[in-house]
Amino acid sequence: MTSPTRPSLDDPALAIPVDRAGVFEPIPMARTERQQEFYSLRDGEMLINLGPQHPSTHGVLRIVLKISGEQVVDLDPVIGYLHRGVEKLCENADYHQAICYTDPLEYLASLFCEWSPVMAFEKLLDVQVPRRAEYIRVLAGELNRVASHTLYVGFFALDLGGITPVLWSYLERDEIVEILAALTGAKLLFNYFRIGGVNGDLNHEFMSRLGDWMSHASRQVEAGTALLNENEILVRRARGIGTLDRDTAMRMAVTGPNLRASGVPWDIRRAHPYSVYPELEFDVPTRSEGDCLARYLLRVDEIKQSLRIIDQCLHQMPDGPIMAKLPRLVRPRPGRAWAAIEGPRGLYGTYAISDGTDQPFRMRIHDPSFVHLQLLSLLVPGNLIADTMAINASLDPVMGGVDR
Amino acid sequence: MALSPDGGVPGAGVPASGEAVPGSGEAAPAPGEGAAATDARPDDATQAIVVPNTLWTPADPGAYGGTPLDEAPELFMRRVEAEGIGRRDDARWGALDVVPTTADLVLDLIRANSLWPLLSGLACCAIEMMSTATSRNDIDRWGHFPFRASPRQADVLIVAGTLTTKMTGPLVRLWEEMPEPKWCVAMGDCTCSGGRYKRSYATVQGIDRVLPVDVYVPGCPPRPEGLLYAMMKLQQLIKDRRGHWRERSIGPTVPAGV
Numbered sequence: 001m002t003s004p005t006r007p008s009l010d011d012p013a014l015a016i017p018v019d020r021a022g023v024f025e026p027i028p029m030a031r032t033e034r035q036q037e038f039y040s041l042r043d044g045e046m047l048i049n050l051g052p053q054h055p056s057t058h059g060v061l062r063i064v065l066k067i068s069g070e071q072v073v074d075l076d077p078v079i080g081y082l083h084r085g086v087e088k089l090c091e092n093a094d095y096h097q098a099i100c101y102t103d104p105l106e107y108l109a110s111l112f113c114e115w116s117p118v119m120a121f122e123k124l125l126d127v128q129v130p131r132r133a134e135y136i137r138v139l140a141g142e143l144n145r146v147a148s149h150t151l152y153v154g155f156f157a158l159d160l161g162g163i164t165p166v167l168w169s170y171l172e173r174d175e176i177v178e179i180l181a182a183l184t185g186a187k188l189l190f191n192y193f194r195i196g197g198v199n200g201d202l203n204h205e206f207m208s209r210l211g212d213w214m215s216h217a218s219r220q221v222e223a224g225t226a227l228l229n230e231n232e233i234l235v236r237r238a239r240g241i242g243t244l245d246r247d248t249a250m251r252m253a254v255t256g257p258n259l260r261a262s263g264v265p266w267d268i269r270r271a272h273p274y275s276v277y278p279e280l281e282f283d284v285p286t287r288s289e290g291d292c293l294a295r296y297l298l299r300v301d302e303i304k305q306s307l308r309i310i311d312q313c314l315h316q317m318p319d320g321p322i323m324a325k326l327p328r329l330v331r332p333r334p335g336r337a338w339a340a341i342e343g344p345r346g347l348y349g350t351y352a353i354s355d356g357t358d359q360p361f362r363m364r365i366h367d368p369s370f371v372h373l374q375l376l377s378l379l380v381p382g383n384l385i386a387d388t389m390a391i392n393a394s395l396d397p398v399m400g401g402v403d404r
Numbered sequence: 405m406a407l408s409p410d411g412g413v414p415g416a417g418v419p420a421s422g423e424a425v426p427g428s429g430e431a432a433p434a435p436g437e438g439a440a441a442t443d444a445r446p447d448d449a450t451q452a453i454v455v456p457n458t459l460w461t462p463a464d465p466g467a468y469g470g471t472p473l474d475e476a477p478e479l480f481m482r483r484v485e486a487e488g489i490g491r492r493d494d495a496r497w498g499a500l501d502v503v504p505t506t507a508d509l510v511l512d513l514i515r516a517n518s519l520w521p522l523l524s525g526l527a528c529c530a531i532e533m534m535s536t537a538t539s540r541n542d543i544d545r546w547g548h549f550p551f552r553a554s555p556r557q558a559d560v561l562i563v564a565g566t567l568t569t570k571m572t573g574p575l576v577r578l579w580e581e582m583p584e585p586k587w588c589v590a591m592g593d594c595t596c597s598g599g600r601y602k603r604s605y606a607t608v609q610g611i612d613r614v615l616p617v618d619v620y621v622p623g624c625p626p627r628p629e630g631l632l633y634a635m636m637k638l639q640q641l642i643k644d645r646r647g648h649w650r651e652r653s654i655g656p657t658v659p660a661g662v
Contacts, residue, residue: 052574053524054553060526060571081571082527085604092603100600104566107528151531170538188528188625400527403568 038076044068050388052081058155058392059399063376070384077376082403090363095121095195095330098360102350103189105367106401108151111137111144112343113401114193117363119274119339120350121195124332132320133197134276139313140183140192142306143210146217147176148344149299149306150224152396156296157228159393160237168224175213182206196324202317210314217307225300238293242379242391245290252375255368256346258395261298262290268342280312292394302344331358345369345396367401515559515585516642519635522558523551524578527565529592529625536628548635555581560638562631563615566594566601567608579615587642589634590617593624600624 041047051062060081066074086105090098098117105113115137122129154169177187182205184192192199228234244254249262259266267284269277285301287294332354340349346368355361372395379391525533536543537551552558555578567575579588590611593599598609611617618641621634 085606167539174540
């Protein structure tokens with residue numbers, strides 16, 4: 001229902017006219033200057049549509065490409081195909097249930113999507129998490145990071161046209177998630193972290209599987225990446241495309257491996273330490289090139305650092321409880337809390353506002369994929385059509401996190 | 405095989421005697437017709453084609469018009485083995501070496517054993533779907549491997565992941581672009597009933613509100629073994645339906661009160 005003071009966006013009288021010459025697909029009426037510019041075609045330009053069902057868009061992403069010949073002139077990402085209303089659902093669930101809703105956001109790294117809301121709730125409640133629980137969190141989280149990066153390697157090669165690496169990646173990833181399944185009970189959506197601790201203690205099956213895997217993990221990583229690092233086709237294809245320089249990366253609020261591949265050694269585990277990361281020894285690998293190859297190689301380096309952290313966690317694992325003493329129904333005092341963690345794709349953050357009831361008044365979820373997807377408009381124009389998928393794969397957005 | 409001018413198949417209804425030899429009639433037959441009648445051995449026309457049935461035993465013995473069993477299938481099969489009655493006429497069709505068949509059955513066997521899924525993942529379940537396709541749980545062993553990127557080349561739509569209202573249009577369009585016969589597998593709780601996002605304003609509470617679903621796979625997400633089992637169930641379903649793949653209704657199968 002339209003009110004006279006506030007005109008409706010659907011009013012065709014308000015649409016900006018668009019030159020539709022040569023375009024057969026119905027295109028949306030332009031609502032903004034940007035849309036008018038995008039959908040007005042110059043001589044020799046045409047629009048092609050990518051997605052939302054496309055094998056290499058990492059989920060249901062739709063990209064409208066404006067091309068001139070083989071070259072991409074401009075692009076318009078259309079998101080929202082996986083919008084599940086998570087933030088609103090969290091406001092109608094109590095604090096424990098909210099973890100279950102945030103869990104499938106970035107389904108390749110579910111533990112990290114649980115971690116930041118759990119940390120925000122713990123700040124609201126002012127709970128001290130037992131040290132053993134923190135170590136278990138770091139241990140499980142780094143395992144999940146390795147699984148996520150391993151899949152990244154496979155998908156990156158898959159989007160460049162190689163089938164074999166994704167088969168290797170999935171072998172490795174399936175092994176890791178089976179280890180995590182022994183600990184958490186689930187393979188993909190773990191729902192393992194709780195406010196004040198974790199859901200279950202380390203068990204024998206987890207430890208024996210993890211020991212088996214750790215004995216050959218680094219060799220496996222070497223073998224899997226040697227397949228790609230010494231592959232001239234991949235290296236020459238990925239080098240020099242989608243170069244993201246240091247200043248642009250910082251201006252666009254890029255975080256995580258994409259930022260470190262551009263030469264900024266910023267890792268939240270070091271910059272704003274949380275959990276038990278100050279007690280652990282690891283490097284923050286960086287690269288200066290900032291292109292697709294650098295982003296790929298940086299993740300391989302991160303896998304090795306994660307293996308170091310897992311090894312230290314196993315050696316330094318303290319005894320003690322895994323859950324803080326908390327009532328079943330938690331009612332934090334009114335207030336607000338922000339918690340950010342370093343995930344496999346960058347900064348996962350949760351901003352939670354409590355109004356004193358057992359449900360969060362508002363939950364804002366910050367996801368790195370959404371930020372990184374905006375880089376497409378900067379990096380892709382000027383490249384070939386086939387490089388669109390390479391750049392998209394190297395930025396590694398997950399649509400569950402973009403659309404929330 | 406050439407048809408004779410009166411519409412019958414040469415040699416089909418003719419007894420194996422010397423009555424039909426050329427020259428007995430006044431009018432000379434056409435050259436091709438005469439050659440067919442002389443060269444065809446009489447046995448070819450009257451005997452049934454015997455195909456050893458090693459492929460498949462129907463789950464329902466009465467599915468192909470066979471005699472319904474009056475005893476438990478296990479007991480019956482034990483009796484078949486003991487008495488050697490496999491060639492008796494009243495045996496179940498699966499125990500016979502003669503398969504009375506139509507094109508639909510053969511086509512369904514072919515369809516069931518080379519199901520090409522559409523490469524379309526929506527959300528989390530897509531990761532497990534890909535895990536099913538890769539080396540550890542090699543779905544290729546059941547003939548499902550070539551995940552086609554184009555709906556025009558696909559037989560099965562595995563809806564893997566939460567279906568949101570915005571994605572519904574493209575998904576229904578994908579389904580309609582797939583050529584018949586086609587099947588739909590709902591993978592995951594979100595597609596079966598809405599799952600953990602059932603109360604969301606943005607999701608479709610079960611894809612059976614917009615698509616006809618053949619197999620539901622619950623789980624959040626289902627393990628790859630679950631999807632494998634579902635695809636094997638789908639194979640059995642295709643064989644049992646025997647060409648009746650058009651008789652499907654669209655509508656919510658979950659009651660509204662759930």
